[in-house]
Amino acid sequence: MKKYKNGEIWRFEKEEDPGTGTGSSVILGLDGGTTSTICVCMPLLPSSVPYHHLPDSLPVLARAVAGCSNHNSVGEPAARDTLEQVIAEALSKSGFSRSAVRAICLGVSGVNSPTDQERILTWLRDIFPFHVKLYVQNDAVAALASGTMGKLHGCVLISGTGCISYGFAEDGREARAAGVGPVLGDWGSGYGIAAQALTAVVKAHDGRGPQTMLTNSILHTLGLSSPDELIGWTYVDPSWARIAALVPEVVSCAEAGDQIANKILVDAVRELALSVKAVVQRLQLCGEDGNGSFPIVMVGGVLEANKSWDIGKEVINCILEEYPGACPVRPKVEPAVGAALLAWNFLMKEQGGNCHS
Amino acid sequence: MKKYKNGEIWRFEKEEDPGTGTGSSVILGLDGGTTSTICVCMPLLPSSVPYHHLPDSLPVLARAVAGCSNHNSVGEPAARDTLEQVIAEALSKSGFSRSAVRAICLGVSGVNSPTDQERILTWLRDIFPFHVKLYVQNDAVAALASGTMGKLHGCVLISGTGCISYGFAEDGREARAAGVGPVLGDWGSGYGIAAQALTAVVKAHDGRGPQTMLTNSILHTLGLSSPDELIGWTYVDPSWARIAALVPEVVSCAEAGDQIANKILVDAVRELALSVKAVVQRLQLCGEDGNGSFPIVMVGGVLEANKSWDIGKEVINCILEEYPGACPVRPKVEPAVGAALLAWNFLMKEQGGNCHS
Missing domain, CATH: 3.30.420.40 (ATPase, nucleotide binding domain)
Structure with a gap:
């Protein structure tokens, strides 16, 4: 991926066709795993038409791929650059600018505490206008949502390069096991x-x-x-x-x-x-x-x-x-889409919609 | 340790008192472990007075300490710099110049093949005059020699940050086990x-x-x-x-x-x-x-x-x-002294002396 200077990455927004995307809104979902980072851009559906009622495959407008965004692996500056670049690329490909984004959910490996969440939320707040809803989760949460079409209930087991188990009860309680890296004994990875x-x-x-x-x-x-x-x-x-x-x-x-x-x-x-x-x-x-x-x-x-x-x-x-x-x-959509569905569910919940049906 | 430019590290040799060390010879022993690197300078004893016949503690003229010199851990340039600096410091402290050195033995962790040995021998050859005998071994060999007063027979077991087992038969055959680092399962370290x-x-x-x-x-x-x-x-x-x-x-x-x-x-x-x-x-x-x-x-x-x-x-x-x-x-001397005793034994052997008695 190209290296940009001082916000140059967002220059496509000034060059966009003034007709494109006017009046429409989008949501972004991001999956930042140990090996790669994927961002998808999807149209915002009204609460009356939840994504899991769509007959066919989900409407992904654009998809961008970058390297690792786990701050534990690559350090904070590199993690932040990767996140910003992959988000910008997904938006640029979709033909929308940041002002069209209603919500974004990031599922990022290495997010293990409120401090980790806050750090990434601060990065995002620098990038996005104030009206955009921002959500940051461990990447396992996005993977769970990819199998449940956005509903946070049940347990996900991921085993790729790393491994983690992560679950939610119906009442919102959450728990995880493993997902701690090789030094701390993730032997099922x-x-x-x-x-x-x-x-x-x-x-x-x-x-x-x-x-x-x-x-x-x-x-x-x-x-x-x-x-x-x-x-x-x-x-x-x-x-x-x-x-x-x-x-x-x-x-x-x-x-x-x-x-x-x-x-x-x-x-x-x-x-x-x-x-x-x-x-x-x-x-x-x-x-x-x-x-x-x-x-x-x-x-x-x-x-x-x-x-x-x-x-x-x-x-x-x-x-x-x-x-x-x-x-x-076995999920039919990828975790980045799971993250987008989560963003939609969180947004509907905040607006009083029936997000968990 | 100070950082030197282009051979400046050896400037002490030009400033030495012309009377110091004239006519005497020394040997150097170096122990480069996972955590630190130690170099000792000892007087060269004649073959008729082997070190293990000395009544008391061995005559160490100078001792210098530096950081890790394992090229697997710190990379080649840093490993080389560390070795050169710790050798120069030991010599400088002893009051001898490189021309007084008869033999040097390095026991360095990360030396696992003839290729590793050759690389370090090439570095040393750049530093030392041609008459100096150079020997490079795994650091476990120096540790073995520290317990056997320079004789290569038996088995050493090291467990510090890392672990390794290394042995020599009387006929010179050698074998090792473990000593491969955490990824490859050194669970006794x-x-x-x-x-x-x-x-x-x-x-x-x-x-x-x-x-x-x-x-x-x-x-x-x-x-x-x-x-x-x-x-x-x-x-x-x-x-x-x-x-x-x-x-x-x-x-x-x-x-x-x-x-x-x-x-x-x-x-x-x-x-x-x-x-x-x-x-x-x-x-x-x-x-x-x-x-x-x-x-x-x-x-x-x-x-x-x-x-x-x-x-x-x-x-x-x-x-x-x-x-x-x-x-x-349980060795009474440190591995760096073991390396110096090895240097002496190798030297005596090359000169036809009875080094293994």
Whole structure:
């Protein structure tokens, strides 16, 4: 993405066709994950026509993509620049200016406290006119909304590069588990799975562990000739996504019968199910009798069902054993659209509309 | 340490008293660990008076300390600068110039392959006159030599911020285990122990794990009010040493009866013993009957016996069960002196002296 100076990024607003967008309003939804940031622009529908009553796919006017906007990973100035640029690009593509925006909801990874929310709200307030409603959430909340069409109820489980479980009770109480990064033990994440696989390769090589198919598979994928070279490989670039990209090798080895790879996936399933159970338990999503129904929204590359060793399915089986009322949901829209639906719901709620129906 | 320009660092050599050190020779030993780099300057003793026959403490002429010189951690230019500066400072303090140096041995963490050795040898060759003998080893080799007074035989176990096990057979064969950094699973290190403790605190907080004394102990030590703040704390500064500094809290909680802290230490003991056993096994240090005698040199803060929950002692007990001939050694000199003794031994060997007696 181009680098702009001092507000130059918004210059398209002065150049826009005076006829474009006049009288219409839009909402923005943003999903800022560990790897990329996506912003969508959607038309503001009246409260009488909620988005989930639309017959077909949702009307996305424009979509823009940028890099990581997690301030923990890239630092505050870079996170702020990325957010501003991806928002400007989505608006510019849609042909609307900032004055047409009624509400914007950002779901950003790394938002873990009111302080984190306040910081981003301050950045946004500098950018947007005062009438624009601003909402900032953890990116898991946008992912939940992408599966529930904007309703904040149930639990989402994300496992991509990182992992997190996040839930809302009907009364608005919220809870989360995991989502704390590799240092603090997110072992169900893509990073966690791949790091365990790399560890198994090193242990097989230095005599601490049994031989495993992972050695040939991973060395071949990385173009390395010996496990000794893994040390240099891991330190030359500490990005979590680069390590998480090895998950398909672990799944393939497990499918081919490798016991070490299989155990790594079984452990990851247990960790992921545990994080969902902790949230369900704290919010009592299953009701007092334990059989209540609630959605479990499944998001992220690790949980996608494209292999015969299906991590997401195993996690769901593990959850269903304890909570038979859990209803697995695979979202039909992306988290950025979930964030836009949240913005609409929050806006309708503030205006006294029936946003949660 | 001051920053010098273009060789200015060596200006002290032109200013030295012409009488100082004339006719004498010195050797240099350097220990470059994950946290700091230490260089010592010692007089060159004749081969007829090996250092380990000296009655009292070894004659260290000068000692200099600098920061981390692991190129994996700080990058090549910074690692090179640190090495050059700490060597110059040790020489400057001793009153000798580079022309008086006969041999220098560097034990540097992050030296994991011939390529790593060659890189550092190239840097040193730029600095030192051609007659100076240069040796580059992993820092674990210098630590082993510090316990064996320069003889390369047996196994060293280091657990400080990082951990590694490194051994030599009498015939010169060498082997190592672990020492690969946190990503690749050095769970017996100070970093590994502390990261497990932080994970336990987060799991207790979000409902995934049992309550533990570690929560109050660690939050109090870090001046934080909630486990939620640990996420920001870990990402604000990714240095391993900062996390490893929490090991005393884990030991205190284990001593006070906390089961979670106890299990973390038991797991670390098992990992550390496993890394020693892998090296002993590969080198057959225990001889063919399994009862042969060999030194196990124990180095690093995690293995120091200053608590009633004594990690080092537990590791040794675990090793002795399998290899009764293992002889635990706590070095009386620091690894930098071990590196200097190695330099002397290598030099005597090249000159046909009896360096390994």
